[in-house]
Amino acid sequence: MEIAFIAAQTEAAEAARARLTARYGDCAVKDANVIVALGGDGLMLECLHKVLGTKLPVYGMNCGSVGFMMNEYHEEDLPGRIARSLSSVLHPLRMHAITASGVVEEAMAMNEVALLRQLRQAAKIRISVDHRERLAELICDGVLISTPAGSTAYNLSAHGPIIPLTANLLPLTPISAFRPRRWRGALLPSTADVLFEILEPEKRPVAAVADFTEVRNVVSVAVSEDRSIGATVLFDPDRALSERILTEQFTA
Secondary structure (H helix, E strand, O other), X not given: OXXXXXXXXXXXXXXXXXXXXXXXXXXXXXXXXXXXXXXXXXXXXXXHHHHOOOOOOEEEEEOOOOXXXXXXXXXXXXXXXXXXXXXXXXXXXXXXXXXXXXXXXXXXXXXXXXXXXXXXXXXXXXXXXXXXXXXXXXXXXEEEEEOOHHHHOHHHHOOOOOOOHHHOEEEEEEEOOOEOOOOOOEEXXXXXXXXXXXXXXXXXXXXXXXXXXXXXXXXXXXXXXXXOOOEEEEEOHHHOHHHHHHHHOOOO
């Protein structure tokens, strides 16, 4: 088994990488059978973008803080743990954003696509699903649409629902909605094509963020799940991602 180790830029992760490479060897990503990510969820997200559209799986070990997407850190029998691991294939969201100057920007998101106000005034956003207007005007700090895997991240912090991996749903969640004040969002089928149109963009500018990619002064943002590509994550049998997402729904 050829392993490529990737570590976060922290003292703990770098030290772990040094010990593991001394024990198991190391190789370039292009020559690897698997990537072992040492760090936290941020590093895992970077690695998923790196392998997106390839068959190279990522096995993470937590050297960070939360580590929801990571396995526990143990140095013993790493090849055996990888061989016994369970895989989950995650599909990204594809963002197609148009700016006020007419520039088209595209990006992929493994967690979520979020629209956020840029200035002190609330954003005004029209939302259409599958070419049908569903909300004529959402006045808010922002709104996001997430993948099931990303539903436990920013989506959950914005009081959105946690979605099981097999549910084939995408949560659409407002961020500090002012009007409609009681709107809590929606659950959309994974096949949905969602269009966000910015109202009064000069007065109320909005940025769109797809994981690491930020596009400022957008006037429209189209988002849909891309099932044609994916990224494979490996988990120890007792830490399967689907089970962790289910457990998270019963955690206070």
